[in-house]
Amino acid sequence: MSDLVRVDNLHKRYRLNKENVHALRGVSLTVRQGEFVAIMGRSGSGKTTLLHLIGGLDLPDSGSITVAGLDIARMSDRQRTLFRRRRVGIVFQAYNLLPTLTAFENVMLPLMVDGQALPEIESRAHELLSLVHLSDREAHQPSALSGGEQQRVAIARSLLNRPDLLLADEPTGNLDPAAAAEIWQLLRNLANEKQTTIVMVTHEAAAAANADRVLVLREGSLVGEIESQGSRDAALVASRYAELAR
Numbered sequence: 619m620s621d622l623v624r625v626d627n628l629h630k631r632y633r634l635n636k637e638n639v640h641a642l643r644g645v646s647l648t649v650r651q652g653e654f655v656a657i658m659g660r661s662g663s664g665k666t667t668l669l670h671l672i673g674g675l676d677l678p679d680s681g682s683i684t685v686a687g688l689d690i691a692r693m694s695d696r697q698r699t700l701f702r703r704r705r706v707g708i709v710f711q712a713y714n715l716l717p718t719l720t721a722f723e724n725v726m727l728p729l730m731v732d733g734q735a736l737p738e739i740e741s742r743a744h745e746l747l748s749l750v751h752l753s754d755r756e757a758h759q760p761s762a763l764s765g766g767e768q769q770r771v772a773i774a775r776s777l778l779n780r781p782d783l784l785l786a787d788e789p790t791g792n793l794d795p796a797a798a799a800e801i802w803q804l805l806r807n808l809a810n811e812k813q814t815t816i817v818m819v820t821h822e823a824a825a826a827a828n829a830d831r832v833l834v835l836r837e838g839s840l841v842g843e844i845e846s847q848g849s850r851d852a853a854l855v856a857s858r859y860a861e862l863a864r
């Protein structure tokens with residue numbers, strides 16, 4: 619498998635009230651095509667910052683990021699906007715669905731923005747809602763869906779443009795264990811069956827244990843790697859993580 623994501627010596631600082639926060643301190647990593655990687659670390663370790671840089675939502679101070687051979691830091695703003703829209707799917711802890719639209723309309727939204735032909739968008743949206751087991755909820759507005767269902771709509775929406783890369787930031791942070799387990803199963807199936815490349819950040823061993831590989835971030839540096847191989851062995855990941863993140 620070839621590398622889809624290459625991150626080299628990434629640094630990111632934030633300036634806040636004259637304080638300098640060094641959020642990423644020389645992070646390097648690769649993610650192979652079709653791989654499901656979790657990035658695990660405590661609150662404040664730099665997980666969201668790293669995910670945003672990989673997705674082109676923000677720019678690093680130094681270092682390089684290439685996704686599918688495209689160098690994000692060298693893109694114009696316009697190119698980076700198109701990159702985000704066409705190459706990357708992103709799922710957040712908050713589902714970010716539009717409350718007045720149905721599940722189906724929420725899924726269709728990104729392609730309507732991109733001006734693609736309607737029948738094609740519609741069949742793709744039906745297909746994706748079926749993939750996330752929500753065919754019978756297409757006409758529901760978000761307020762009539764459970765948290766887990768809303769997140770599954772958000773995942774379907776993120777996949778509409780057939781992204782090269784799916785990024786997820788604490789996707790199950792607001793969900794009960796049963797709903798979280800469904801989301802993990804869904805992500806695992808996407809990697810296994812659709813060869814979707816996934817980078818998920820989390821502070822939970824039970825979430826990370828679904829990934830092929832877990833990278834551990836501590837105070838802005840990667841301090842180690844756990845080969846979880848989709849084992850779902852949360853106890854193993856938790857104990858290795860406790861050693862690495864100490």
Ligand SMILES: Nc1ncnc2c1ncn2[C@@H]1O[C@H](COP(=O)(O)OP(=O)(O)O)[C@@H](O)[C@H]1O
Nearest residue numbers: 632634639641660661662663664665666667668
């Ligand atoms: N926009 C920002 N301005 C100032 N500091 C920030 C900003 N975003 C994140 N930080 C700081 O950078 C560090 C890493 O944050 P973040 O990447 O959000 O960590 P995590 O997602 O692991 O909780 C933290 O110390 C956080 O307070």
Ligand SMILES: [Mg+2]
Nearest residue numbers: 665666667787
């Ligand atoms: Mg975060």
